[in-house]
Amino acid sequence: MAQSPVRLTESCRVASDNAASLAQILPALKRCSQPTSYHHVGTTWLSYDRFGVYLLPTRTWRLTLDNHRSSAVDLFVVQRGGTVQHHHYDPNAPDREWTAGNYQSILFTPERDVERLVVRLQDAQGVTFVRPPRLARAKVFAPIERDQTALYGIGVGMLALTILFHMSLFFAMRRRFQLIYCIHVGLLLGYGLAYSGLIHLVAPQLGSGAISDIVSFTMAAATATGIAFVIEFLGPVTPRWLRRWAMGAACASATAAVALVIAPPSIDYAVFIVANLVAMHSILLTTGIILNALARREPMASALVLGWSLPISVSLMYPARTMGLIGNGVLPDGLMMFAATMECLILSLPVAGRIRALRIDHERAAERHSMLERQAHTDALTGLANRRGFGEALERAAIAHPEPYPMALLLIDIDHFKRVNDQHGHAKGDAILRHVALHVARVAGSGAVVGRHGGEEFVVALRGYDLNRASTIAERIRIGIGQTFEEETSLPPVTVSIGVAAGDSAAVETLLHDADCALYRAKNEGRNKVMLADGPLVYAAAA
Structure with a gap:
């Protein structure tokens, strides 16, 4: 037996x-x-x-x-x-x-x-x-069926896991070649389910004709997605004329796949022959594109050659067997299933590598964009918000709290800064600006919005403060400046004048104008003072 x-x-x-x-x-x-x-x-x-x-x-x-x-x-x-x-x-x-x-x-x-x-x-x-x-x-047949079913099940399972893996990467990066590759693997999964017979387990109502249609459609369509994936994956390394040729071949293969399913029986044989010729053309063209990339020393080309060599070879054997050029024994059952599984496993490496490189580039670009955004909103010398950054910070606060709320503004100016700058040099002047900025930000607290308003002027926005509470903060800043410069002996001592205004958060421009007027009065009345908007002198240096 x-x-x-x-x-x-x-x-x-x-x-x-x-x-x-x-x-x-x-x-x-x-x-x-x-x-x-x-x-x-x-x-x-x-x-x-x-x-x-x-x-x-x-x-x-x-x-x-x-x-x-x-x-x-x-x-x-x-x-x-x-x-x-x-x-x-x-x-x-x-x-x-x-x-x-x-x-x-x-x-x-x-x-x-x-x-x-x-x-x-x-x-x-x-x-x-x-x-x-x-x-x-x-x-x-019993043990043979058991072993074959297990092998086919492993292949189908690996294809399914490949789709899940690359779909998760697609939702992270959303690149076109990722989507095409997922569709390609999905077609191979459909072929594997139909060819192995495992599709009976999930869709027993499908007849033999429907399963044959699935096998024919998925294999023909896979040639279309295969060549489309290659040209998208390689990108500009493929000449434009070759890309257009490849896209035409992909469209022809997709059309042939549909024709294999919907063609009437009277022309089924002719459609089958044409579909085989179209598929062979696409496969050979894919081979040429990959070899062109290899000749141009594209980094990923060698991985594509390794991944595509087996399925391309097996795909060309089928029409050769149909034409009687090779015997049936050369193509054992499941060879294409094995080739498709190996293709997906091998190609997953360069695809994942390309996605990793794209993600690194994306992160670097995002980091550069974030840095440029920070530079556009930050004063390079002091590290505080510049005038634009200060205004946008107040706009964000207004969006977060649409209802008007009490707010106070402090406008701070370093007294006689031009004279200090001329006498001690710009390096000392810059050091004084950084020192004052650090002191103002520390006294104002984490809830305040602090910015460099221009030149030697600084501005502080205090949310929820009235005029009296804001004047207290202003006086702490004024007094603290003198104390910090006593400790910092390497810098010439300076004083500051401060104008304070309080009101409604919806009238920021009005508050800035009032604080500026108060600052002007403080400087006219001897400097080193805190002056309230539309009010008397609150604090001044000891006589």
Whole structure:
């Protein structure tokens, strides 16, 4: 007994109408003087009279057939003595038998020696290549099915994880090549589910024809997304004329994928041939684009070569097998599934690497933008907000608290700063400005908005302060300036004059004007003073 399934060699193929019986067709199958082509549309009879193994009677055997597109499949077991067993198979029944690798499965138990197996495909659609049926004892298939299903399940699971991984990266970066790659892997996942037969577990209502359509569509569409991904991933390294050519090829492949599904049976064979030619063109063009990038020493090109070499080689083998250039044994079941899984695993590395590089560039650009924003709103010398930054800080506060609230403004000016600058130099002058800025910010507190108003002037906004409380802060600033310069012996001592205004947060410009007037009065009345807007002198230096 054979320990593994044997491949049956078709001895004859003839066509008939739906009403023909086995008795009418059997003589034609034996003579086989006018065999039917593979792309015949209609009822087709297939004959197998050489099995490669002795079919023991009273033992259960399993015959697995390629997933033909037909409305019904009938198996006739012609036994010695002329008796015939008939087994009907409905390819669209949800509870039909199937095996991993996109095969239909029929069980039969002969009562006598078998002379011939005849398969009738009712309303069969045209095909160009059909994998030879497999035949073995039913119990031989069991461990093989278990192992194959496990391998296909691993491949499908890895494709699904690849999609989840790259979709999470896509939502983080949102690059076009990421989306195309996710669609590409999704198509390969659809192919894997349909080819392996695992799609029966989630969609048992799908018939054999629908599953064949999924296999054809996903593979044709994957050539479109594959070439689109390559040109998007490589970017400007691909010449413009080659990019346009590639986009045309991608559109042609996508159109061919749709045509394979919607084409009527009468032109199915022609569409299949055209789709194969379009796919070969796209695959060869993809190869050329990758080799062009490799010649230009694109950093990611070598990874693309490694990832695409196996699926491209396998993809070219299928039309070569259809044309009879290579034998069926060169392409074992599941080879394309393996190639697609390896492609996704290998290409995930350069894709993740490109995303990492883009993320680093994005973070650096964001950091540069943030730095420029800070520079645009910050005084470079003192580190305080400049006039623009001070105004925008008040605008943000107004948005956060739309209802008007009490606010006080302090306008601070360093007395005789020009004279100090001229006598001691600009370096000392800059040091004095930094020292005063630090002192004002420290006394005003974290809740205040402090800015350099221009030159030697500083402005402080105190939210929730009335005139009396604000004048207290102003006096602490004025007195503290003298104390800090006594400790900082390397700098010449200076004093400050301060104008204080209080009112409503909705009238900032008015408060600034009032504080400026108060500051003007403080400077006119001897400097080193705190003056309230529209009020008397509150604090002054001791006489």
